[in-house]
Amino acid sequence: MLVSTEPMPEKQEGPGTLALAFLKLGITAFGGPAAHLAMMEEEFVRRRKWLSHEELVDMIGAANLVPGPSSTEVAIHIGHKRAGVLGMVVSGVCFIVPAALMVAALAWGYVRFHALPGFQSALYGIKPVVVAIIAQAIVLLVGKVVDTWPKRIALSASFALALVGVNQLLLLLGSGLALGGRALRRERSWKSALPVVTLLTCVALVAAVPLTWEALAGASAHASPLAVFLYFIKLGSVLYGGGYVMLSFLETDLVLRWAWLTKPQLLDAIAVGQFTPGPVFTTATFIGYILAGPWGALAGTVGIFLPAFVFIAISGKLLHTLRGTPVSGSFLDGVNAAALALMGSVLIRLGKEAIVDLRAAVIALAALILVVRFKWNSALLIALGAIAGLIPMHLRA
Numbered sequence: 001m002l003v004s005t006e007p008m009p010e011k012q013e014g015p016g017t018l019a020l021a022f023l024k025l026g027i028t029a030f031g032g033p034a035a036h037l038a039m040m041e042e043e044f045v046r047r048r049k050w051l052s053h054e055e056l057v058d059m060i061g062a063a064n065l066v067p068g069p070s071s072t073e074v075a076i077h078i079g080h081k082r083a084g085v086l087g088m089v090v091s092g093v094c095f096i097v098p099a100a101l102m103v104a105a106l107a108w109g110y111v112r113f114h115a116l117p118g119f120q121s122a123l124y125g126i127k128p129v130v131v132a133i134i135a136q137a138i139v140l141l142v143g144k145v146v147d148t149w150p151k152r153i154a155l156s157a158s159f160a161l162a163l164v165g166v167n168q169l170l171l172l173l174g175s176g177l178a179l180g181g182r183a184l185r186r187e188r189s190w191k192s193a194l195p196v197v198t199l200l201t202c203v204a205l206v207a208a209v210p211l212t213w214e215a216l217a218g219a220s221a222h223a224s225p226l227a228v229f230l231y232f233i234k235l236g237s238v239l240y241g242g243g244y245v246m247l248s249f250l251e252t253d254l255v256l257r258w259a260w261l262t263k264p265q266l267l268d269a270i271a272v273g274q275f276t277p278g279p280v281f282t283t284a285t286f287i288g289y290i291l292a293g294p295w296g297a298l299a300g301t302v303g304i305f306l307p308a309f310v311f312i313a314i315s316g317k318l319l320h321t322l323r324g325t326p327v328s329g330s331f332l333d334g335v336n337a338a339a340l341a342l343m344g345s346v347l348i349r350l351g352k353e354a355i356v357d358l359r360a361a362v363i364a365l366a367a368l369i370l371v372v373r374f375k376w377n378s379a380l381l382i383a384l385g386a387i388a389g390l391i392p393m394h395l396r397a
Helices: 015-028 033-047 053-065 070-113 120-145 149-163 168-187 190-220 225-238 243-257 263-275 280-324 326-354 358-372 378-396
Strands: none
Touching (some): 033 378, 053 168, 070 263, 120 358, 190 280, 190 326, 243 263
16 A cells, blocks of 8 residues: 655645635636646746745646646645645635636626627737746746756657647656656666556546446436536546547537537637636536536536546645655656646647737737746736737727
């Protein structure tokens, strides 16, 4: 039986401090997981000094080893480290709830008026700012953490493969196995690999429960709040790869298999998850409301995020042990390198989507200067980006 030597959580903050910190992030963290992680690096590593760069990247790597919303899982990890189980719950809930409430309000309007309000002008200004924030965070994290040639090679190879579309999970596991296998050949001890094997086995056991329900439900499933909850707990238990992979699952299951949604409704739900702050997985809140009203929204939200708390409760206990054994620690190094490479590939994609003309390029450059040279707060920059996007629309009006 594996016994963790993890130290006691640091109890330097009360629940109120954690709640305020993560409520702020939940309200201001636009741009998807890579942007969320960049803002966490700014808030908790550089400003509050709750974590080192190495600790944050270990949390990112551990979150990428398990299914679910990676930035939300890192938020839960931070809360667990700072204040134990209570901190884990407070940080996760406070990061999720603001976005879920916004999405539920939009879903109410969507069901009532059959349309979404126009957010495109604000997003025009926000996206270049997000690109600048992510770019700065990646440079800082790579400089602090990728400090050996094996890690640099893993980072470079993963980045190149990510750009040509290789599956994210394959990259994470492949990079982890490459560095872990290198350590195993050196150490010649399978016992050193036990922590990571234990973690992945626990993930498989958790995912088996909702997968069994889905196999038994088959074509007879109908969109009650309970069915919505069980479906999204399944998704949260098995989904690697973020929003684009989620779109594939949702289309296959909810549009084609059960006909719970139409394709336009699904695309609108994905759009809402993308342009509201906080976790992208609040798409489940929107879908739950469409299918079963307020109770469906609650069921979808709890279902999609509940597995993340279970997985982080497990991996949080193992994280110190993962880092403390040579083979598992090297496996985690490989996963960390691949995770940073994936953030880099996301930056390239977001850059192409965001910097579409000279005005957007000027916004991105100004944001980069303000965040690098003058250390401006990311939330303030995002608000200014939204204003920069909205001003021309009002001038034309």
